[in-house]
Amino acid sequence: MAALANSLSxxxxxxxxxxxxxxxxxxxxARLPMQVSAQAFDGQKKTVxxxxxxxxxxxxGLNSLSIHNAESRTPAASVxxxxxxxxxxxxxxxxxxYLKFKENYVKDQNLVSSLAEGxxxxxxxxxxxxxxxxxxTVLNLPPGEAFVLRxxxxxxxxxxxxxxxxxxxxxxxxxxxxLKVKHLVVMGHSRCGAVKALxxxxxxxxxxxxxxxxxxxxxxxxxxxxxxxxxxxxxxAEQCTACEKEVVNASLWxxxxxxxxxxxxxxxxxTLHGGYYDFVSNAFESWTLxxxxxxxxxxxx
Amino acid sequence: xxxxxxxxxxxxxxxxxxxxxxxxxQHPKWxxxxxxxxxxxxxLVLGLxxxxxxxxxNIASLIPPHSxxxxxxxxxxxxxxxxxxLKVEHIMIVGHSRCGGIKALxxxxxxxxxxxxxxxxxxxxxxxxxxEIAKAKVPHDSPFEELWTCCxxxxxxxxxxxxxxxxxxxxxxxxxxxxxxxxxxxxxxGAFDVWKLKCKIDxxxxx
Numbered sequence: 348m349a350a351l352a353n354s355l356s357x358x359x360x361x362x363x364x365x366x367x368x369x370x371x372x373x374x375x376x377a378r379l380p381m382q383v384s385a386q387a388f389d390g391q392k393k394t395v396x397x398x399x400x401x402x403x404x405x406x407x408g409l410n411s412l413s414i415h416n417a418e419s420r421t422p423a424a425s426v427x428x429x430x431x432x433x434x435x436x437x438x439x440x441x442x443x444x445y446l447k448f449k450e451n452y453v454k455d456q457n458l459v460s461s462l463a464e465g466x467x468x469x470x471x472x473x474x475x476x477x478x479x480x481x482x483x484t485v486l487n488l489p490p491g492e493a494f495v496l497r498x499x500x501x502x503x504x505x506x507x508x509x510x511x512x513x514x515x516x517x518x519x520x521x522x523x524x525x526l527k528v529k530h531l532v533v534m535g536h537s538r539c540g541a542v543k544a545l546x547x548x549x550x551x552x553x554x555x556x557x558x559x560x561x562x563x564x565x566x567x568x569x570x571x572x573x574x575x576x577x578x579x580x581x582x583x584a585e586q587c588t589a590c591e592k593e594v595v596n597a598s599l600w601x602x603x604x605x606x607x608x609x610x611x612x613x614x615x616x617x618t619l620h621g622g623y624y625d626f627v628s629n630a631f632e633s634w635t636l637x638x639x640x641x642x643x644x645x646x647x648x
Numbered sequence: 649x650x651x652x653x654x655x656x657x658x659x660x661x662x663x664x665x666x667x668x669x670x671x672x673x674q675h676p677k678w679x680x681x682x683x684x685x686x687x688x689x690x691x692l693v694l695g696l697x698x699x700x701x702x703x704x705x706n707i708a709s710l711i712p713p714h715s716x717x718x719x720x721x722x723x724x725x726x727x728x729x730x731x732x733x734l735k736v737e738h739i740m741i742v743g744h745s746r747c748g749g750i751k752a753l754x755x756x757x758x759x760x761x762x763x764x765x766x767x768x769x770x771x772x773x774x775x776x777x778x779x780e781i782a783k784a785k786v787p788h789d790s791p792f793e794e795l796w797t798c799c800x801x802x803x804x805x806x807x808x809x810x811x812x813x814x815x816x817x818x819x820x821x822x823x824x825x826x827x828x829x830x831x832x833x834x835x836x837x838g839a840f841d842v843w844k845l846k847c848k849i850d851x852x853x854x855x
Contacts, residue, residue: 437677437738438829438842444695445840453838463746463836468686476726478676478702481691487652490693490835494686497705498722499729514706514722517771518684521707521748524765532649538671540729557732558816563725607766622649627671629660631653 458491468494471522473515473598474534475501475541479626482534494522500541500594501533504566506604516605523607523617531602532633534622535595542591545571546583570597595621599636612636666699676702679730681723681807682742683709683749688833690742693840702730708749708803709741710774714813724814731816731826739817740829741807743800745836750800753779754792774810778802797832804830808845 453459470493474482482488482495496518503515522528535542545564548554548571555561570593578586599619602608611617619636660667678701682690690696690703704726711723730736743750753772756762756779763769782799808828811817820826828845 441694441696441740441842445693447695448693449838449840459835462687465746466686476702476704476730478674478700479670479698481689481696481698481701481703483689484691484698485653485656486649487655488689490687490689492686493689494684495689495705496684497703499726502722504720513720513767514710514771515720517707517765517767520765520767522684525748538673540733557725557728559721559725559728563721566720626660626667629657629667631649631657633649 452490458489462491466491466494466526468492468522468526469529470494470532471496471519471526471528471530472532472534473497473501473503475499475536475539477536477539479538480534480536480624482532485624485631494518494526494528498563499560500539500545500564500567501535501598502541502564502567502594503533503598503601505601506606519602519605520607523605523611527616529616530618530620531608532620532622533595533598533602534624535591536623537588537591537625537627539587539591539594542594543587545594546574546587546590567594567597570594592621592623595623603636666697670699674699674702674734676700676730676734677737678702679704679727679734679736679739680742681705681709681711681739683707683744683747685744685747687835688742688744693833702726702734702736707768707771708747708753708775708800709743709807710749710771710803711741711807711810712774713810714815727811727814728816731820737825738827738829739811740831740842741804741811742831742833743804744833745797745800747796747800750775750803751796753803754782754795754799775799775803775806778806781806797834801830801832804832805845812845 468491470488472482472486472493473496474480476497476499483493486493496515498514503519504513506516507513519531522531541560541564544560545567548561548565548568552561571590574586574590574593578589581589599621602619603612608617608619612619621634621636623632625631676699678696680690680694680701681704682688684705684707691701694701704723706723711727714724727739730739749768749772752764752768753775756769756772760769779799779802781802782795785802786795786798808830811828812821817826817828821828829842830845831840831842833840
């Protein structure tokens, strides 16, 4: 890892992390090279920089799929309909939803037969469990497009040679080595309860409130420490927003700690992306890691 | 991703009242545990709107049993948050046809001689008891597909029982505040089966 860090520091930029000067991983000062492609979709800000590689390889393909499947992902019930469904039995609600999905799904028999045989998703998405941020809904991705890992806080623990019975490590390994996904996206979001919990933990653990939640979110305690030191005087809510994005960066960094991720990135077969879905202001930012200097990994190691 | 989000954004504007409410807080009635498989996104398959379901996804929708041993607790923490803080009323664990994780489990040799991964086998080992039950249930000369299907369903049942090993699940279940459901999504034949896990302490009887 140290050798890799040295090779990375050669011509690197900082990860976007709420204006921070540098991103320190663990005790190292290694910074990741990156090509910022922050695209805010709130209608007020224009795109900053296009990520050509991403656009060329995936956006065109995704456009055609989005148009083709627009009908199959009918926009949701209105507020009054949602209120009505609360009185229906919970299983009836699922049945209605499933039958509607099935009705649309069977219209494309080519897709049905192809998916019955296997999956070849171009994306792996790591997202939060939060009910408001389903990635396939937000990004309009039909069945077969994205292999999705969801946990609280969209967190990825750092690589460990010891078996930790890790859902994240096993999912990333499967996606990268067996499904051979082309893009790995970590998607954070606004008003994240897990990040809020992380930010609220006292150093002495005196306000512990759960059996498992604190231990889980503390895998990214460095993100919280960094935000608190940079944004000392900011209101808590603003610190949490900064931490939501820092957690995405920290998770991306931890993805890189897996040798199989680094190898695929070095060979140009995998791109890592960060995403931030703000459902308060209805905006989606994304950024991409460009690790072209990883071509030197083999020589260094 | 950009074009796809633009379409979603248009829908968001249309349902502004709904999304303003969601921006403040979430109150999902469901927690759904599903496989990471790209073909089985539960929100798509069950036509769920944003805000309806808190969703955990991992390989083979596995929940390990309650344990105080150290190790990553992504499942335990998510369930604890859903039950204790969001107060969901239902947990559904969804297995599915042609699950790669369960297939790998069934093909694992006891001596580990055909190990192929660094992490995957250690993860799917959680479902080892389900593999044993399925192998005992399904006749040896049956097609593999039958064993595969049986093992997925037994794995769902195992994960449901493991959920119950968490006190914060067991207590509301016994009080009737939380219902556990199993489900099997068969995208080959176009079916979605559901069943409940019942937990009831009967009236005491004097002998």
